[in-house]
Amino acid sequence: xxxxxxxxxxxxxxxxxxxxxxxxxxxxxxxxxxxxxxxxxxxxxxxxxxxxxxxxxxxxxxxxxxxxxxxxxxxxxxxxxxxxxxxxxxxxxxxxxxxxxxxxxxxxxxxxxxxxxxxxxxxxxxxxxxxxxxxxxxxxxxxxxxxxxxxxxxxxxxxxxxxxxxxxxxxxxxxxxxxxxxxxxxxxxxxxxxxxxxxxxxxxxxxxxxxxxxxxxxxxxxxxxxxxxxxxxxxxxxxxxxxxxxxxxxxxxxxxxxxxxxxxxxxxxxxxxxxxxxxxxxxxxxxxxxxxxxxxxxxxxxxxxxxxxxxxxxxxxxxxxxxxxxxxxxxxxxxxxxxxxxxxxxxxxxxxxxxxxxxxxxxxxxxxxxxxxxxxx
Ligand SMILES: [Mg+2]
Numbered sequence: 001x002x003x004x005x006x007x008x009x010x011x012x013x014x015x016x017x018x019x020x021x022x023x024x025x026x027x028x029x030x031x032x033x034x035x036x037x038x039x040x041x042x043x044x045x046x047x048x049x050x051x052x053x054x055x056x057x058x059x060x061x062x063x064x065x066x067x068x069x070x071x072x073x074x075x076x077x078x079x080x081x082x083x084x085x086x087x088x089x090x091x092x093x094x095x096x097x098x099x100x101x102x103x104x105x106x107x108x109x110x111x112x113x114x115x116x117x118x119x120x121x122x123x124x125x126x127x128x129x130x131x132x133x134x135x136x137x138x139x140x141x142x143x144x145x146x147x148x149x150x151x152x153x154x155x156x157x158x159x160x161x162x163x164x165x166x167x168x169x170x171x172x173x174x175x176x177x178x179x180x181x182x183x184x185x186x187x188x189x190x191x192x193x194x195x196x197x198x199x200x201x202x203x204x205x206x207x208x209x210x211x212x213x214x215x216x217x218x219x220x221x222x223x224x225x226x227x228x229x230x231x232x233x234x235x236x237x238x239x240x241x242x243x244x245x246x247x248x249x250x251x252x253x254x255x256x257x258x259x260x261x262x263x264x265x266x267x268x269x270x271x272x273x274x275x276x277x278x279x280x281x282x283x284x285x286x287x288x289x290x291x292x293x294x295x296x297x298x299x300x301x302x303x304x305x306x307x308x309x310x311x312x313x314x315x316x317x318x319x320x321x322x323x324x325x326x327x328x329x330x331x332x333x334x335x336x337x338x339x340x341x342x343x344x345x346x347x348x349x350x351x352x353x354x355x356x357x358x359x360x361x362x363x364x365x366x367x368x369x370x371x372x373x374x375x376x377x
Contacts, residue, residue, distance in 0.1 A: 002042045002043040002068075003042050003066050003067060004039060004040070004042075004065055004066065004067050004068075005040055005041060006040040007037065007039050007040075007057075007061045008038045009035060009057060010035070010036050010370060011034070011035050011036075011372065012034045012337065012369040012374075013031045013369055013371040014031065014336050014369050015030065015031060016030050016031060016333065019328075020126070020127075020328050020329060020333070021127055021128070022126050022127070022329075023126055023127060023153075024126075024183045024186050024188075025188050025376065026191060027377060029377060030377045031375060031377055032297075032333060032336070033373070033374035033375055034050060034297050034336070034337050034369075035052065035053050035054055035374050036049075036361070036366065037049040037050065037051075037054065037091040039064070039069070039092065039095045039096055039099050040099075041069045041099060043103075045099055047095040047096055047097070047098035047356060048095055048098050048299065048357065048361065049094030049095030049096075049097075049098065049268070049299065049303065050091050050094070050296070050297055050299035050303075050337065051088075051266075051268025051269060051299075051300050051303075052087060052269065053374045054087065054088075055086075056087070057092070059086070060078075060082045060085075060086060064078070064092070069096060069099050069103060070103065070104075072093075072096060072097065072100060072274050075092070075093065075096050075274075076093055076271070079092060079093055079272060083246070088246070090267060090271065091268055093271075093273055094267060094303040097111070097303070097356070098357045099356065101355045102356045104355070107351060107352065107353055107357075108303075108306040108307075108310060108356060109305075109310040110310070111310065112277055112306070112311055114306075114309045114310035114311070115313065116309065117309055117350050117351035117352070117353070118314060118349070119309055119314055119320045119349050120147075120319055120347060120348050121146060121319065121349055122147075122320070122321060122322065123144065123150070123322055123324040123325075124150045124295065124322060124324060124325070125150060125152060125324070125325040126323065126329045127152075127325050127328050127329070128152065131160075131163055131164055132167075134164045134167065135172075138171065139172070141176065141324070142175055142176060144344065144347075145344065145345070145346035146176075146324075146344070146347040147175075147176065147347050148176060148177035148214070148347075149168075149177075149178060150178075150179040150180070150217070151164055151178060151179070151181070152180075152181050152183065153181065153182045153204075158204060161180075162204075162208075165178060165180065165211050166211065169211055169212070174212075177214050178211070178213045178214060179214050179216075179217060179240070179319075180208055180215075180216050181217040181218060182196070182216065182219045183218055184196050184201075184218045184220055185218045185220070186244060195220060195221040195224070197227065198220065198224075198227040198231055198234075200219075202230075202231055202235055205219060205231065205234075205235040205237050205239070206235060206237075208237055209237040213237060214319075215237065215238040215239065215240040215261065216237050216239055216240065217240040217241060217262075218241045218243070219231065220241075222241060222244055222245050225253055225254065228241070228254070228260065229258060229259055232259065232260075238289070239259070239260055239261050240261065240262035240264055241259070241264060242254060242260060242264050242265050243264045243265060243266055243293035244270075247270075248275065251265070251279055255282065255286055260288065261288055261289060262288065263280075263289065263290050264292060264293045265279065265293065266293035266294065266295075266296075266304060267292060267303050267304055267307050268296060268299075268303060268304070273303060273306070276307055276311075277307060277310065277311050280307065280308070280312050280316070283312070284311070284312045290308070290316055290317055291317040291320050292304035293321060294320070294323065295321065295323050297334060297336070298335030298337065298338045298341065298342050298359075299338070299357070301321075301322070301334075301342060302351075302357050304320070305351060306351060306357060308320050309351055322349070336362070336365055337362060337365065337366060338359055338361065339361060
């Protein structure tokens, strides 16, 4: 048995010129921060994770050093305790799964019990473009081989948002399955805008149902269980959410109250691969869709793809998020820590059979982007 001998955390910032005007951030982003977590064992294996910044985590490394790297449940339980004291440490859980795969010479999706490495993707857009440019962006998505696209709401007027959906439908018909993200559970630290209430959410949901949109995402705050319960009774469209929901008891509440049709937690933000593998199976057993949020860099996306493929598979996830909105959000920007970007193949992705997550870092780029902090501007 090997033991864990080191945990190394580094921050990196890619300068974005031109900036990235993410719809969910009122300030155009001039930097793309990435935190890399490496965990090494006494036999020379190295696991890699990424996600939250993990400031201050060095104080807690002692609870992992000297331990069996394959004691994944114990590590996840300690990380759940540390989350209370020091922010979200889940990139280490991802790195430990990568390490476990390398020790056992198997890909993570197989360690989780998956039977197929194939997942169908949806192109997840980010930028609020004028209507005609959104139609062009949808054409780029179709040209890229995708059959589904997610559109962001949050323009000054809801009518402007709805006009985008109508225009894409008018131009492209049923060539694309559409999803809409209302981002009502996400705020930047300074943004104190109130989330929608259930009447607003229901009125938007009804309009999107008429347009044949597949799901409406985060039309309410993540903790508005009463609102979600009511919304699902009032509308026919699928309701998605949970990307920033953290605790197992919160997900239990969402499940028991029938708040959501589509569960979207992200293993680099909540509970790691260990915790979300259990949740994914519970969601599927309840007849719901489990399809993780993947927005971030390619390492986080890959971790979530392994999670989906290893648990509910294609049938249980239906569509998995592939951040793609060139030129501002290109695959090259998204995957800059990786030696090779994660390319979709005609709207699908095939996970490799390489051990762990099957990723290789671009150490030259990481050295050139090394930074003391991980901020967006
Ligand atoms: Mg979202």
